[in-house]
Amino acid sequence: MDQLKDKLRSNNVNKLDYQLSLEDMPTQWFNFFPHLPKPLPPVRDNGKRSTLEISQLIRPKILLEQNAPKENWIDIPEEVINKLIMCGRPTPLRRALSLEKHLKTPARIYFKREDTMATGSFKLSTAVAQAYYAKQEGREILISETGAGQWGMSVALVSQMFGLDARIFMARCSLEQKPYRQHYMKMLGCEVYPSPSTKTECGKELLLQTPGHPGSIGSAISEAIENALDTPGSAYLSGSNVNHVHLHQTLLGLEVKQQLSMAGESNVDHLVACVSGGSNLCGFMMPFLPEKNSGAKIDMLGVESTASPRLTQGTYEYCRSDVAGYTPEVLSHSMGESYIPAPVHVGGLRNHNSSPLVSLLCREGILRAEALDEFNAFKAGQIMLKTEGILVAPESSHAVAAAIDLAEKARIENKESVIVFLASGNGFLDLQGYNDVLNN
Amino acid sequence: MDQLKDKLRSNNVNKLDYQLSLEDMPTQWFNFFPHLPKPLPPVRDNGKRSTLEISQLIRPKILLEQNAPKENWIDIPEEVINKLIMCGRPTPLRRALSLEKHLKTPARIYFKREDTMATGSFKLSTAVAQAYYAKQEGREILISETGAGQWGMSVALVSQMFGLDARIFMARCSLEQKPYRQHYMKMLGCEVYPSPSTKTECGKELLLQTPGHPGSIGSAISEAIENALDTPGSAYLSGSNVNHVHLHQTLLGLEVKQQLSMAGESNVDHLVACVSGGSNLCGFMMPFLPEKNSGAKIDMLGVESTASPRLTQGTYEYCRSDVAGYTPEVLSHSMGESYIPAPVHVGGLRNHNSSPLVSLLCREGILRAEALDEFNAFKAGQIMLKTEGILVAPESSHAVAAAIDLAEKARIENKESVIVFLASGNGFLDLQGYNDVLNN
Missing domain, CATH: 3.40.50.1100 (Rossmann fold)
Incomplete structure (x- = not known):
């Protein structure tokens, strides 16, 4: 018994979770816009009614001001911090030891557990x-x-x-x-x-x-x-x-950076997230932009659904995010405004276009994109459940699949890559979808 | 900003979660049997085939040995500890500040978050x-x-x-x-x-x-x-x-005791859990038995479903837990072996009898029991979701309802009661049930 207590004390039992104390949680959002290689292209206000006016x-x-913040760091109001804590922030970063073992990979895999938030995402x-x-x-x-x-x-x-x-x-x-x-x-x-x-x-x-x-x-x-x-x-x-949504989500990446440091990782090789509008991806990855700009070799990978493969097969063009013309025309990778994605279960990845930010990151070679079909994503989600015991959302399973591919590549190359993927949500409410796709 | 950091450091932001570090997690199960007022009555082996032999x-x-442990504390194997950590142990104890505010009660309400376990219970x-x-x-x-x-x-x-x-x-x-x-x-x-x-x-x-x-x-x-x-x-x-199931679940109560101490609570007035076979209740409450035996005024309350009101309306008699006679006859509060509970959504509370342990606790006046109907329990679950942002399982909502009643009583009496209830699971997979009962 004393032996086991000693092991617990010295962290010789499986150390899985890296968790920030409340006093270490980020209290500012990170303004990453100055770190982009070029400014976001201007929007076009071509509607029957001014979309700018609508927005205002x-x-x-x-929030409109936070679309182009002036400061480098933006203070988070205290009440927001308190409510974020209530909702589950900061979330843990978990080392995927069982998945690593299953894959027989020398890579070290971590995942950020946004699935633990109160609404599951x-x-x-x-x-x-x-x-x-x-x-x-x-x-x-x-x-x-x-x-x-x-x-x-x-x-x-x-x-x-x-x-x-x-x-x-x-x-x-x-x-x-x-x-x-x-x-x-x-x-x-x-x-x-x-x-x-x-x-x-x-x-x-x-x-x-x-x-x-x-x-x-x-x-x-x-x-x-x-x-x-x-x-x-x-x-x-x-x-x-x-x-401003991308800005608020920088909490994810800011937490991950601190947590990787707690885990003793000074470098990260791959950051992986699913992508549609891309706020989970940008919030997770943009805080790593300064390091990447300074020469760190960080592979940023976004995984989209083949049901709407805007980044890998779409056109970089001005289009709207809505179908009725209430939003401005933005320069983005798009399948066209009239594109109706197949009714896949991955509802979160069905936008006809991506955001201007994600599109710019792709154009500038900062972000790499892959498209994945639902079945292969869900199979990866099943492997994740069987090994790590955690059921991620169908959207997140796209990131799992890509992380598994990278870990297998690391095995073949015998390389100790550090792979961090984002579990953007949990999949309890998507079990019907998982069942339909995996068992039919 | 520095001000906010200071607040975080000094815990002046809302302190909600009391969480044990890995090194403080329990590494032994608590043998509470010596603390019972009398031994559990012997089982009767009256089947067409020896139930003792079946069991063996x-x-x-x-596990059969752990039904009547010899030591006061039973070491948990290291591999079990590692897997428990992977599954989410230790779980947080949360102060229900928002629920307290909603109820305008001077009571301090805490709940143990078993809903955070990997399978949601x-x-x-x-x-x-x-x-x-x-x-x-x-x-x-x-x-x-x-x-x-x-x-x-x-x-x-x-x-x-x-x-x-x-x-x-x-x-x-x-x-x-x-x-x-x-x-x-x-x-x-x-x-x-x-x-x-x-x-x-x-x-x-x-x-x-x-x-x-x-x-x-x-x-x-x-x-x-x-x-x-x-x-x-x-x-x-x-x-x-x-x-042995009750024994394994003593981790819950052992954690809660440490966490209440972290929260600065030296006494607890009410422990509340839903009850059927009662392993969530016993695991949660039995570690408090020594204090209660030493004179601490701890009200232990079990809430059952009116669909099978064994503790409040059943008979204390020898009966089996299964319908086909493979289990021994045990002395327990029962609705009778042939009783078919209504198909309520609260599937976890539909046993026709309770366990010998829970039944003994009731008989001896250690445990108080109440029966609650589904609608009122689900309404309490809804209040919990609206105030604390956490959706508990329908079973757990029975405990929420009773905790709310106690907090309202504390308001009327203007008493700073300490109420701790068990959120034995989450309710994401029970949303159809919640919807059927609350909206129809």
Whole structure:
């Protein structure tokens, strides 16, 4: 017994989790924009109605400022910190010892556990900040879209935390595939509409054009913005794509850097995340940009879904993120505004375009992209569950698959690579999807 | 910024979680049997076949010894400790500041977060130990029953961790209500059968007697034991009721005691847990037994479901835990062996009897029992989600409801009670149940 206590004391038992104490958690967001090789290209305001004006109406003012922050570090308000702690920040970084053993790889694999957040995904970290600023401005109802539902769950939860109402437009096919996420939002008193819906004009039009339209993040964004414009006292929030979201998510990478240092890793070879709008990827990887700019060989890899392979097969062009023209035209890798992705279970990766930031990172060779089909991603998720005992979200399973590939390459090359991937969410509410894909 | 860092350093931000470091985690199970007011009554071995002999055939030998341990403290094997860490031990104790505020109570409410375990419930802690001993004896397949599925998920996961196979009989109504739990087990390569099934003789008989039989933990136990007897190299594991399970779960209470001390609490007024077989309750509360025996006024409260109100309305009598007569007759509070509980969503509370230990605790006045209906429990789960942001399992929501009642009583009496309840699991996979009960 004393022997075992000694082992626990000297960390000779399996040390898996690297966890920050509260006093070490980041209290500022990292402004990575000055570290980009070139500024983000300007947006085009070509709509029937000024998208800039729309944005100023529906978004809290300070969030617009945070799209292009002036300071290098941006203080996080104390109330936001407190709510982030309540939601599960800081999250652990775990060494994937069992996965390494299974793969017989000399690589050291770590994963950031955003699956431990209260709603089961990383989305909460920006939801808290956005709801806080909305409340500060006296807004009373939060309106947003959601794809697979992780973002919607987060908006629903923070609305309660700040005593606000919430209304969510959710891509119809995702809502039908993942009814539990809708149940969760409704338990929190949140209104949920399948998109396209008959609640908005643009929803009605989409249904007229394409009866049985499965919906997409693009259709849901359009409906949420139209509804926010029509709802006095509302704030429109974004779950991804826009700059202030990427900024808020830098907490992920800032934590990881400290945690890698706790684990005794001075270098990292590969950072891997799934990518759509890319806020999980950017929040995770952008804090490593200064090191990369200083010559550190860090391979940044984004894994998208073959259901919408914008970065690997799309066109770099001006297009909108929504289908109805409420958002500005942004220069981004896109499948085209009219592209309807197949109704895969990976609802979080179904955007028709990526964000300007992710697209720029790809164009400039900072970010490497791969596209992966659902079956192979889900198989990797199954390996992760069988070895590490952790069920990640279908989106995150894309990152797992790529990390496994890199670890196998390291085995062949007999190289002690350090691979860090992001478990952006948990997969408990996606078990129907896992079952459909793996067993049918 | 420096101010905020100072606040973080001095813990002036909301201190919510009390978490043990690895070196402080318990490395021994607590033998509470010597602290009981009287020994557990002997079992009766009246079956058509000796249940003692059955038990010796299907259960790992050391587990039978752990039903009546000789030492006061039982060393936990190092490999079990390592796997427990991987599964999420030690778990946090959280102060429910937001719930307190919502209730305007002077009471300090804490809850033990077994919802953070890898499978989403406390069941893993004994599953790891039982699988370890089964493997030590060269057994190759783990066979067990499950009610709501939390136990089955845990057996499925640990089978993978130890390189074993697994087979689970799950109460049919729970399987239909909670298909996600079945998907999870199958992802881990586990065989799952709805009970009653045609896989066993006793299953066939039950289906003949009662076509469309919804199943119960009792039917599933019978089938699992029969199947284990018929399967060479198998081990039969129990998720609750038996003494070695209660013993393994003492980790919960041992952790809580240390964590309350970290929180500066020298006394606790109320311990609250849901109860069926009672391993979550006993594991949580039995480590407090020495203090209670020394005169500390600790109110121990178990909350059962009105669907099977054994402790509040049942008879203290000899009866079996299974329906086919493979288990010994034990003296326990029971609704009768032929009682079929309504197919409520709270699958984990549907046993027709409680364990001998829980029943003895009630008889001796150590444990107080209340019965609660599903709707009121689920409403409490909703309050918990809205205030604390944590979705607990339907079973755990029974404990939440009772804790809320106690906190409201403390408000009326203006008393600074210390209330600790057990969040025995998370409710993500029970969202359909929550939705059905709360919205229909």
